[in-house]
Amino acid sequence: MYAVIDGGIPPVGKVRVSGAKNSATRLLAAGLLTDEKVELTNFPTRLVDVGHKIAFCRDIGATVAINDDAEKIDIDASGLSSKLLTRDQFDVPIRTTYLLAASQVIRSGIARIPYPGGCPIGGGAAGGRGYDLHMMVWRDLGGVVTERDDHIEINAPDGFIGGTINFPISTVGGTENALLCASVAKGRTEIFNAYITPEVADLIAFLQRMGADISVYGTSHIVVEGKGGTLGGARMAVMTDRIEALTWIVYAILAKGELTVEGAPFESMTVPLLHIEQAGVDLFRNSTSIHVTPDCLVSGSVQPFELACGAHPGVISDMQAFYVMLALAGAGTSRVYDYRYPERIAFVSELAKLVKGDHLAAERGKITIKGPAQFKPGVANSTDLRGSMAVVMAALCANGRSVIQDVHMALRGYNDLQGKLNQLGSRISVHEDQIAQAANG
Structure with a gap:
């Protein structure tokens, strides 16, 4: 299974977070x-x-x-x-x-x-x-x-x-x-x-x-x-999904969209949202939703940061890839550590295929991100579930056509992902047949 993505279109509208x-x-x-x-x-x-x-x-x-x-x-x-x-x-x-x-x-x-x-x-x-x-x-x-x-x-x-x-x-x-x-x-x-x-x-x-x-x-x-x-x-x-909510927030920041994320589970996201705000992102929110626009960047860009993934209520390992994505928009060098699952770095080499220049370095338990970076279209493979979503996001932000192989990895974690993205104006199509046909088509 693969996805064809024509990126560079900022998401506009509302998206409701599904059950976790x-x-x-x-x-x-x-x-x-x-x-x-x-x-x-x-x-x-x-x-x-x-x-x-x-x-x-x-x-x-x-x-x-x-x-x-x-x-x-x-x-x-x-x-x-x-x-x-x-x-x-x-x-x-x-x-x-x-x-x-x-x-x-x-x-x-x-x-x-x-x-x-x-x-x-x-x-x-x-x-x-x-x-x-x-x-x-x-x-x-x-x-x-x-x-x-x-x-x-x-x-x-x-x-x-x-x-x-x-x-x-x-x-x-x-x-x-x-x-x-x-x-x-x-x-x-x-x-x-x-x-x-x-x-x-x-x-x-x-x-x-x-x-x-x-x-x-x-x-x-x-x-x-x-x-x-x-x-x-x-x-x-079912409780709403804190990881999906974080995904939409980071995607909107990177793609410079105007997106309202409805049903955000604030009670389970206190520390993850604090890290985003400390990176210079002023999130507009009410009791149930978060509204993200380019005006959320207080100084015009994300501020570089360091964070370590760990146990709840902190930033859990499943959220790691999205802070790496956020750091790519940072005005300097950021570092993301994960000592609980130190081998969870395979997605970095695939993500690098959709980033212009040399901005990503990964070693056991540590990912270094040198921002700011620009995304470029290309072909990348999926690794783990969240890493797959990271490369999908990169393709959505890149100007041009990208192909994400084994995209079923992302579909495992996001309910009606293709439908939600298309509703926001994104151009993504998911195909069951062989990847070679997409590359030639």
Whole structure:
């Protein structure tokens, strides 16, 4: 999949921030923990990852009705069970497959879940991403975990049993998995060193609406009194996406647009917005929206800055690429550090293909940006999700035609991205066929 972008057109108009990807997929998994009806509104129904997860939920017996126009889904998981699927059905190209274990265990006493990204994760030839913290959760709650050729199997014939989960490092995914499993386990579970991001807080709020007994102490200690079975039905709106909101703000600054970003989640963006304002950007805002115009640049340009990515409430690693983009408009040298995910620098070499001159340098844990820089049209590849969006933004700002290969990476994180951009006057078209045809066309 690739995108053809005719850039150099400033975005004009309004864009509404969609429900957060990192909350929606978690709430979808929580919605499988009941035999009653669940309704999720403000749901980003057009996300690629959402589509893959819903397809798998349907494969194991859940009914999920999607309303794209209303951005709403209705879930009926009363027919869900653990099924031995084909290898193709287990080949689910998403990372958060661990979320699918609890709903199967409470009904079948066994869960069969895809490997993250469809790839085996064990040792030896299987190689790949570690799933050790999730396996620890299942084992600490009484499950027996077996790594099969094409899926992970968790056996807990009597359901999960409450226990103590003490994470060796803070982990968002591990915390989510523990919350889901502990909510339906028999007895009390204590979770230590939990990582409670805004999206995890959204999951906790939804589980509580479903009847889960969850108490949070401080910033990292959670106690769950398990129900020993399914929860109740509920209705809730997914929180809006702080990363998408930041993306639109930075894009408008770079492209010198006049853009109103509606539905900005200010409560989860305090520090990220403070960094933007300290870089000389005077953002116009009311209680729900941010209005960005060229007049927001107090001195006529972005001021150079240094920042380090870290844990919420700071600038998280998923936001790193957008501060690199912002720094390209800076009047001097900026530096962005990321010691939590120091290898997250692959996108820099692709971004450099769309920047005139030598303005970007990356080393482990550090990106140096020498501004101001100008964008140029070209061909670039997508790397990670946010890095893919960075090169899309660069192409949108460059005068001329660009091609972004593997653009599905960006589509994984942004609901109806092409539709929103076209609505703002941008010229982008997404194609399913081979990239060679775009280059020759």
